[in-house]
Amino acid sequence: MHEEINEWSGDVLQRKRYADFLTQYLVAKKGPFVININAPWGSGKTFFIEHWCEDLKKEHPCVLFNAWENDFSNDPLLSVISCIEKDLSPLLSVTDKNDKKINSGLSKAGKYLKSIAPILARAAVSKAIGKDGLEELQQLNEKDEKAATEIVEKVTEQLIRNNKAVEKAIENFEESLKDLIEKLTCNRSDLKKPLFIFIDELDRCRPLYAIELLERIKHLFGVPGIVFVIATDTEQLKHSVNAIYGSGFDSNTYLRRFFDQSYTLPLPNYIEYAKLLFQELDSDLVDRFVQIGISASGDEKNLWIGNGGDNSGYSKRNDYTLTTEQNNRAELVLLFSLFSAFFKLDLRTQKQCYEKILAITSSVPFGEKLHFAYLIFLVMLETKDPVVFKEYFSFGKDQGHEKKELIKTKFSSFHNIRCKKSQGCLQRG
Known part of the structure; x- marks a missing residue:
């Protein structure tokens, strides 16, 4: 005898059963996990994600981030962090809300990462020798070998310092996430791991924004107890990847780097x-x-x-x-x-x-x-x-x-x- 499913209101496609199946699958995962929910544009992905998120909120901390609505932002990382703080702050106790480590750790780490993570050569040179030095560097000729060597040494030192700073910022960021998850799930009897973070409408974003968001999630959110659910029209997302890296780029293999698993919603008749x-x-x-x-x-x-x-x-x-x-x-x-x-x-x-x-x-x-x-x-x-x-x-x-x-x-x-x-x-x- 099949268990009766309490369908969502307005669920004409009867998709709650898919959400229930995926919930059981993802809750069983112990480490960090990223799943891609794939379906063509206009097939009800947003309805599915929003109602699934509401279901999960009864037992798990959840964050719902609409990537397209935040596409105006210069950096997707700060937008995601802001959304995490907004959605999860009401779930913290008064004591935890006053915990400076929880309250400001994510924001400070995120802002710092934004400022130093893109360590481009030109930016590094500018920081090491200043604007005037950069102009001089552009005017160097073959006879200025000694001066060029000194400049390269300065740049190398600055890159090393920046790389160490990035590593430290990432470490602080991950520690802040771990503390947040523990506060949400260990100090309450009604919520348990994992923390679900839903990303919707990524495929509608500017190509560069979409790619940067995937990169941030992959490299900064690898913390046990977090599950990312990223809803996309994957074919459209591939076009975004090719728009950045060229038409001959293997976008299919590239996207597989970011997703631990993919699930395609059955198309409605x-x-x-x-x-x-x-x-x-x-x-x-x-x-x-x-x-x-x-x-x-x-x-x-x-x-x-x-x-x-x-x-x-x-x-x-x-x-x-x-x-x-x-x-x-x-x-x-x-x-x-x-x-x-x-x-x-x-x-x-x-x-x-x-x-x-x-x-x-x-x-x-x-x-x-x-x-x-x-x-x-x-x-x-x-x-x-x-x-x-x-x-x-x-x-x-x-x-x-x-x-x-x-x-x-x-x-x-x-x-x-x-x-x-x-x-x-x-x-x-």
Whole structure:
């Protein structure tokens, strides 16, 4: 007997079960761990991450960092530290909040790391010999070998001092993290290890910001008792890596350096995703659509238009036909999902088509109505293949057969779209 899962409110994709599975897997990990949650843009990653985080807060300290909202920052490390302090400070006792080591350790270490971690040669030279010395260095010729040697020695000394300072700052930073985790989990009976830090929408950030954030997490947060959950459209993140390191760079191998494990969320089917898109559609917009009344597959054959237009065929149930009873939003969901399946649209394109339909509907004068099925067809046709869309409108009003043959020739699908003849709807796809 399967254990009943208390689903999240609005979880039309039924993803809580995946969160429960991942929680059991990650809690069992003893050391620091970084997992990548991969799913295409627009597939509900943020909903998944936010609700999973809320679930975990009942038993674990949690931090939720939206990378894209903090993309304006010059340094991602300070943004993450600020978010950690903001989300975890309310969980500390009054005594722990007054602990200077906990209260300021992360910020001080983070600011110091930011100032000295990028030890570039030019910066190091500037610190060692000053601006005037740097200008002189640029003017050196081969006869100034002795002077150049002295400058190099100064630079080397400065680099060594900086490297030691970096090591010390990292050590202090890690100690501050360990102390914070111990205070959160050992002084309270309701919270336990690990500390979960969720990073969302990293793939939407500027390429350099995204890469720097991954680097900081990898090199500075390797502390037992911390689990990083990084949600990305990994294919898009690969493009960010290539934008920094070049198109020929092996971004796949590079990203594997940062993730101990990857988990790809199962993609929703067409109906599930349409439900996700339409779940918050304003009822006023729903009323602007002509409802065509979709019946279950297998109705009497005289209700349907046959292949030859003579009401023949379709007397038997078709297993590939998705159906619903007429009830406003459900009908919109079904039609949208059917046309998405017919045109084989990916999630991103479905989202774009939905937004376009909303824009068109919102611009319609009050009192006028749109034929929803035909609107979806035209929007998706234009999005999928603009050339065919233009060709479709090159036919006259009396060339319905030619239009149908054009679509049948260019596209194919297991999903049939059939409507009553009296409604003047498309008879197939």
